[in-house]
Amino acid sequence: MTRSRSRLANDSWESLLTAHAALMKRFAAEPIWGEVSMREYDVLYTLAKHEGPIRLFELGRGVLLSQPALSRLVERLAERGLVERTPDPEDGRGLRLGLTAAGREAQRRVGGRHAVDVARAVADVLTDEEMRQLESIGRKLAGAQAPAQTRTTSKEAVL
Amino acid sequence: MTRSRSRLANDSWESLLTAHAALMKRFAAEPIWGEVSMREYDVLYTLAKHEGPIRLFELGRGVLLSQPALSRLVERLAERGLVERTPDPEDGRGLRLGLTAAGREAQRRVGGRHAVDVARAVADVLTDEEMRQLESIGRKLAGAQAPAQTRTTSKEAVL
DNA sequence: TTACGGTAGATGCAAACGCATGAACTTCGA
């Protein structure tokens, strides 16, 4: 008998989780996190990717942290001179976050070494085809996750 | 020009990370984590899956936590009567961890509801084919992650 | 047997986190 779609979905999610945990552990064990921690790097990378001032709550979308935790993490990075926080002229409540020169440099330095480790871990195991599939699947999964729509009317087979 | 394998590997890993964060946020927002937190559920689920006594450090493989954090998390679960810790008769250093009846019941209760959310999030977005691909890719990635072998001799294109 | 290196968990402590809430500002309807 074939697995139900629900079962298949849960199995594939568990597989993603397991892979995530295994790779994160491997990367965490690499000796490149002296300057910035993995979580800090996550923030620096997101800021580097956007290349323009970004709001705190936008940053929060990509980072798996609560809003207060992110607020204080950014505060620490600012105190260390890696991130710049300026009030948003167009919205008195908000901040505009950006990397300082030192922050950008740190991101590049750590990112370069991290990318080597990622390449080793992933490219040694997957074919080009699989990597492309993973990229596509991840994009689809991340794309449609407004945090809890109740728009579904279809009855679904549960496990 | 085609992306280098290293670039492809990094892009696909970023995609996995983004999907992971988006889905975790969505699941965390679901109103099912009153009884046990997500991390606690992770431990209960792992114990339920194994179905036999398991060692703490084995548990640690699957869970993204430091050894001391896991040790204390298990301690708390034991105090709440969800997990049973008994000394391992075959190894005086070790523990044998298992679910209590209450723990198993809690895992089933929360797990059932969580599975519904997972199915909604994943199966609504991916085809059966994609879910199977994701499962296979995740398995491959998780499989080969002994935390930092230096067995590679090939020169690799770095970014 | 006994010493020695290695492994499994536990513990002290400072750092970081999440939840609840607060302060400042924006937005929108009356």
Place this chain on the structure above:
DNA sequence: TCGAAGTTCATGCGTTTGCATCTACCGTAA
């Protein structure tokens, strides 16, 4: 135009985490 509701970020506080270290035990070899 004015007040209520919503949004953005910060802060207080108790809980949890990670790092370093410690204790207890195992395995091996002299």
